[in-house]
Amino acid sequence: MERPNNVATGTQTSAMRVNAPVKQLFRPHAYVRAWSRTSSGCRANAAGLTPRSSPAVGGLRAHASTGHTQPLADPIVEEAAAYVEMARLVNLVPSCLLVFLGAWMGSGRNLHALWLGRTWIMSAISGSIAVASCVLNDFFDYTVDVINEPNKPLPRGSVPLDGALLLSFCLYSAVLIAACVLEPPLLRFIIAFSAGATLLYTPFLKRMTAVKNIAVAAVIALSPVAGALAAGAASAGLHAVASPCAYLFCCIMHREILMDLNDTEGDRGSGINTLPVVLGRGAALAVALLLVVLAVGVSLHSALVGGGLSWLWALAPSWQPWVRGACAAAVLANSLTLVNAAGRLPRSGYEKDVVKEAIEGSMAPIGLGLLLTAVAA
Numbered sequence: 454m455e456r457p458n459n460v461a462t463g464t465q466t467s468a469m470r471v472n473a474p475v476k477q478l479f480r481p482h483a484y485v486r487a488w489s490r491t492s493s494g495c496r497a498n499a500a501g502l503t504p505r506s507s508p509a510v511g512g513l514r515a516h517a518s519t520g521h522t523q524p525l526a527d528p529i530v531e532e533a534a535a536y537v538e539m540a541r542l543v544n545l546v547p548s549c550l551l552v553f554l555g556a557w558m559g560s561g562r563n564l565h566a567l568w569l570g571r572t573w574i575m576s577a578i579s580g581s582i583a584v585a586s587c588v589l590n591d592f593f594d595y596t597v598d599v600i601n602e603p604n605k606p607l608p609r610g611s612v613p614l615d616g617a618l619l620l621s622f623c624l625y626s627a628v629l630i631a632a633c634v635l636e637p638p639l640l641r642f643i644i645a646f647s648a649g650a651t652l653l654y655t656p657f658l659k660r661m662t663a664v665k666n667i668a669v670a671a672v673i674a675l676s677p678v679a680g681a682l683a684a685g686a687a688s689a690g691l692h693a694v695a696s697p698c699a700y701l702f703c704c705i706m707h708r709e710i711l712m713d714l715n716d717t718e719g720d721r722g723s724g725i726n727t728l729p730v731v732l733g734r735g736a737a738l739a740v741a742l743l744l745v746v747l748a749v750g751v752s753l754h755s756a757l758v759g760g761g762l763s764w765l766w767a768l769a770p771s772w773q774p775w776v777r778g779a780c781a782a783a784v785l786a787n788s789l790t791l792v793n794a795a796g797r798l799p800r801s802g803y804e805k806d807v808v809k810e811a812i813e814g815s816m817a818p819i820g821l822g823l824l825l826t827a828v829a830a
Contacts, residue, residue: 535611536620541587547820548583549576551676551701552683554827558697559681559690562761566684571635575683578628578644579676585624586651592617593655601719625652640682647672647679662726666709674702696755696830697823703748704819707791708812710741714798715808734803742795749788752822755830756780762829780829787825790818 552575553567560566591598591607598608606612625648632644650658650668659665677694684690713720713727714734721730728737755761757777766773794811801807 532611532616535606536616539588539591539606539612539617540584540620542584544583544587545580547816548579548676551673552576552579552680554697554823555677555680555694556684556686557680558677558693558827558830559686560684561690561693569684571683572680574631574635575640575679578631579647579679581624581628582644582647582651582672585621585628585648586654588617588624589621589652590655592621597716597719597723597725600722601716635683637682640679643675643679643682647675660725662731663728666706666713666728669709670702670705673705674698677701693830694827696751696759697827700748700751700755700826701819701823703744703751704791704815704822707741707744707748707795708815708819710737710744711795711798711808711812711815714738714803715805715812717803735799738795738798742792745788745791745795748822749784752784752788752826752829753781755826756784759829761827777829780825784822784825787818787822791815 553572556566556569556572556575557564566572591605592614595607595614598605603609607614607617628644628648632641635641635644650672654665654668658668675698677698678691681690681694686694710728713729714737717727717729717734720727728740732740757780762776765776794814797807798811
């Protein structure tokens with residue numbers, strides 16, 4: 454934005470973690486290790502020896518003494534849970550909703566567009582790209598995460614590196630295959646661009662100052678455009694999603710810079726020239742706040758002059774100034790949440806927990822602001 458297990462002792466050193474990627478690349482899976490430990494215990498008992506105790510064998514003995522058996526599938530379940538954690542499936546919901554939002558707006562706010570098969574295919578593609586990019590980023594960021602995020606699945610050894618690489622490869626392949634059935638060509642280009650940008654993000658784009666932030670923001674902001682194209686939107690439909698996409702681009706850029714603020718030390722040590730590393734944390738935070746101002750400007754323009762509520766003006770023309778004023782006030786009040794969260798960072802000395810709280814808390818106001826912009830645009 455990856456450490457081998459020491460079965461005998463369950464301990465690791467920092468040096469082993471940092472040099473682990475090559476050694477771990479083709480390590481056996483956890484359930485193979487569990488079977489190996491159990492088999493060793495059986496051989497030792499057959500020879501009249503007392504095998505060295507291990508958690509798996511000890512657990513089996515304990516359950517055997519009470520008449521219960523512990524299946525050897527537990528390591529598989531744990532590894533599957535680690536895969537789910539690494540995939541960050543929580544990103545699936547916003548990724549899919551952005552496509553549906555674009556389809557609704559691009560079709561002239563027609564709910565029928567939400568039931569089109571190609572809209573659902575595009576939604577699945579968007580979610581798959583989001584998951585694949587998270588997994589691949591963790592794969593390439595293994596050595597950095599050992600310092601910044603040692604509790605993530607790959608650094609703590611819950612997922613093998615080759616497993617992460619295989620999962621991302623399968624997802625990207627499925628994305629490109631599904632794109633072949635979609636029209637128009639511009640939509641296929643957006644899908645190819647999004648897949649390519651996320652694929653090249655960590656090995657190449659991440660070391661380019663600000664380019665990595667722009668790439669991530671562009672991929673996310675293009676999701677409503679892709680949804681509109683999937684629903685068959687013409688030029689008027691694409692114009693309708695312009696303001697929400699611009700708002701989303703600015704807000705995601707803001708959020709990406711906050712993430713860089715939290716990873717400054719690890720990025721500096723790894724030679725990744727993020728904005729906080731190059732400009733300093735204070736200047737980078739100023740850029741992030743400027744992006745919030747731009748996003749608010751886009752949203753205010755939609756609230757004050759947008760035609761999204763023209764049906765309401767036709768029914769009650771006298772309501773127009775009041776409703777527009779209420780929308781503008783809601784936009785300003787919502788933006789204060791982002792500004793206040795960012796303002797706490799310097800006072801805390803950019804403490805990791807405070808920055809993380811600002812990052813996690815930014816999703817709700819960004820989503821609300823996007824909805825206000827989409828309705829009013």
